[in-house]
Amino acid sequence: MIKQKVNIDWLVLPMLGALVVIGIWALWSSLPGTNLPSPLKTWEVSKLYIEEPFAKRGELDQGILRFTWYSLVLVAKGYALAILIGTPLGFVLGLSKMFAKSFDPIIQVLRPVSPLAWLPLGLVLFEKSEPAALFTIAVCAMWPTVLNTAVGVRSVPQDYINVARVLKLSRVKTLFKVLIPATMPYMFTGFRLSLGIAWLVIVAAEMLTGVPGVGGFLWQEYNSLIYEHIILCIVTIGLVGFILDRLMSLVEARFKSI
Amino acid sequence: MAFLELKDVSKGYRSNGTLTPVLRDINLSIEKGEFVAIVGYSGSGKTTLISLIAGLTRPDTGSITLDGAEITGPSPERGIVFQNYSLLPWLTTYENVYLAVDQVFRSWSAAQKRAHTEKYIEMVNLLPAREKRPAELSGGMRQRVSVARALAADPRILLLDEPLSALDALTRATLQGEIARIWDQDKNTVVLITNDVDEGILLADRIIPLTHGPDATLGPAVPVEIPRPRDRKAMNQDPHFKQARHQVMDFLLGVGVRHRKTVTRKLHLPDIEPEDLSYGKPSPFSLFRRGPLRSKEFKKERVEIET
Numbered sequence: 001m002i003k004q005k006v007n008i009d010w011l012v013l014p015m016l017g018a019l020v021v022i023g024i025w026a027l028w029s030s031l032p033g034t035n036l037p038s039p040l041k042t043w044e045v046s047k048l049y050i051e052e053p054f055a056k057r058g059e060l061d062q063g064i065l066r067f068t069w070y071s072l073v074l075v076a077k078g079y080a081l082a083i084l085i086g087t088p089l090g091f092v093l094g095l096s097k098m099f100a101k102s103f104d105p106i107i108q109v110l111r112p113v114s115p116l117a118w119l120p121l122g123l124v125l126f127e128k129s130e131p132a133a134l135f136t137i138a139v140c141a142m143w144p145t146v147l148n149t150a151v152g153v154r155s156v157p158q159d160y161i162n163v164a165r166v167l168k169l170s171r172v173k174t175l176f177k178v179l180i181p182a183t184m185p186y187m188f189t190g191f192r193l194s195l196g197i198a199w200l201v202i203v204a205a206e207m208l209t210g211v212p213g214v215g216g217f218l219w220q221e222y223n224s225l226i227y228e229h230i231i232l233c234i235v236t237i238g239l240v241g242f243i244l245d246r247l248m249s250l251v252e253a254r255f256k257s258i
Numbered sequence: 259m260a261f262l263e264l265k266d267v268s269k270g271y272r273s274n275g276t277l278t279p280v281l282r283d284i285n286l287s288i289e290k291g292e293f294v295a296i297v298g299y300s301g302s303g304k305t306t307l308i309s310l311i312a313g314l315t316r317p318d319t320g321s322i323t324l325d326g327a328e329i330t331g332p333s334p335e336r337g338i339v340f341q342n343y344s345l346l347p348w349l350t351t352y353e354n355v356y357l358a359v360d361q362v363f364r365s366w367s368a369a370q371k372r373a374h375t376e377k378y379i380e381m382v383n384l385l386p387a388r389e390k391r392p393a394e395l396s397g398g399m400r401q402r403v404s405v406a407r408a409l410a411a412d413p414r415i416l417l418l419d420e421p422l423s424a425l426d427a428l429t430r431a432t433l434q435g436e437i438a439r440i441w442d443q444d445k446n447t448v449v450l451i452t453n454d455v456d457e458g459i460l461l462a463d464r465i466i467p468l469t470h471g472p473d474a475t476l477g478p479a480v481p482v483e484i485p486r487p488r489d490r491k492a493m494n495q496d497p498h499f500k501q502a503r504h505q506v507m508d509f510l511l512g513v514g515v516r517h518r519k520t521v522t523r524k525l526h527l528p529d530i531e532p533e534d535l536s537y538g539k540p541s542p543f544s545l546f547r548r549g550p551l552r553s554k555e556f557k558k559e560r561v562e563i564e565t
Contacts, residue, residue: 159340159342159344160344160346162314162332162340162344163340163344163346165314165331165332166312166314166332166333166334166336166337166338167334167357167358167361167362167411168332168333168334168361169361173361177346177357178346181346181348182346182348184348
């Protein structure tokens with residue numbers, strides 16, 4: 001009985017929701033005078049890209065997972081950069097009141113800036129599209145890691161710090177034995193949110209720079225008037241983002257169960 | 259000169275520019291090997307007193323010396339068992355104790371440190387829970403780990419800050435027995451802070467009441483002349499026990515009956531509730547994320563304070 005309930009909650013209802021959305025899409029595409037391709041047509045035109053996901057027929061004509069892979073590699077680089085800069089920055093912000101007071105306002109100002117605004121600056125700074133894309137990803141994806149780490153460091157219970165003080169742990173030992181492990185759950189929440197943003201940014205960056213990838217493909221197919229592929233790309237981007245988030249949640253849950 | 263000596267110690271806390279006195283005119287001498295219990299109301303400054311001896315906070319006036327040397331900061335030579343255990347939740351029982359051993363006996367070989375850690379885990383009967391994390395342990399077991407950690411550092415004085423007050427009555431009685439047994443083995447100097455007069459009488463050589471805070475001070479010491487090992491049941495009929503209990507209670511109740519008013523204050527609950535394992539493990543692909551797991555728990559508590 002309970003098992004059935006779970007199935008309804010986690011399987012039947014989400015499928016129902018998806019059907020509703022596809023239904024609206026189908027209705028819309030059947031309206032007179034619209035350019036929106038129907039679900040069926042989208043599938044027919046996209047089939048080749050899904051059935052041969054890693055094919056490379058030409059520079060601009062590759063399987064969808066191959067494009068996705070290009071994007072993922074770029075995201076991985078930018079994300080690594082964001083974490084490498086963001087985590088220590090978060091620690092310093094959390095540990096030093098003076099530092100936090102000095103830099104918190106500027107961080108709050110820079111944080112909501114859109115990736116579309118950072119990219120041209122990246123191009124000005126680095127003059128090449130790939131470093132500019134990396135710069136944009138890093139600078140946009142960094143903030144959740146920075147802020148969550150800082151909050152985590154600030155909320156390390158005084159008890160743990162007292163333990164370190166009574167045992168006379170050195171500063172380095174306190175950092176590695178107490179502060180970092182205690183901050184870990186917050187850090188990973190930051191990492192997960194950062195990864196989501198990095199994935200958001202990549203598409204925008206690729207569209208503007210023309211770097212090959214799923215976002216670049218989307219923009220190019222728009223220019224070639226193959227609208228079906230736009231939808232294919234949107235679905236792919238969404239699914240990949242979802243899977244990345246779930247994977248990070250798994251990692252995060254490991255650290256939170258302590 | 260006594261082993262641990264507090265002379266004219268006072269301490270207050272500053273908030274919003276006003277100084278709230280917590281302790282004043284604290285004079286206390288404890289001899290080596292003595293077991294002293296300090297009994298007082300909650301909020302009377304007991305934890306502040308033990309923090310001062312531990313060196314976690316410094317007194318506003320007066321001096322605290324251990325074996326003639328002024329206490330200027332925390333040190334493992336003054337082992338402390340915190341009220342809320344303060345175990346590091348990401349470390350196992352063994353690792354929590356080992357952290358202290360590793361820090362205090364730096365010159366030892368790894369094998370020596372391991373053996374020493376094991377010895378103290380065994381002393382508190384926790385060998386079966388050696389590889390468990392604090393979240394998997396009951397409150398009583400966590401407090402035993404905390405005791406093992408403090409003892410393993412081979413402290414010259416052991417400070418127990420209401421170690422048993424968060425436990426249920428039965429676990430409490432068991433652990434009181436264990437504390438008495440461990441103390442009997444090495445006769446270390448112990449300062450026990452408690453709000454339970456019976457507990458103080460059961461364990462200590464001397465029991466000292468702390469008046470109601472703010473501005474608390476120590477009352478007259480009551481020696482406990484009951485031969486050890488003390489038996490909980492027989493003790494209830496002992497005239498010494500009755501007399502000591504009477505004296506302490508009389509003093510505490512006498513100073514307690516004054517004007518009081520009730521205020522609501524924010525209470526930071528220690529992380530002592532066993533984690534609900536059924537919560538927080540939904541399917542990784544579920545659409546609903548779990549909430550934050552280690553959010554600070556705050557609770558409002560009504561407390562009575564003196565006007």
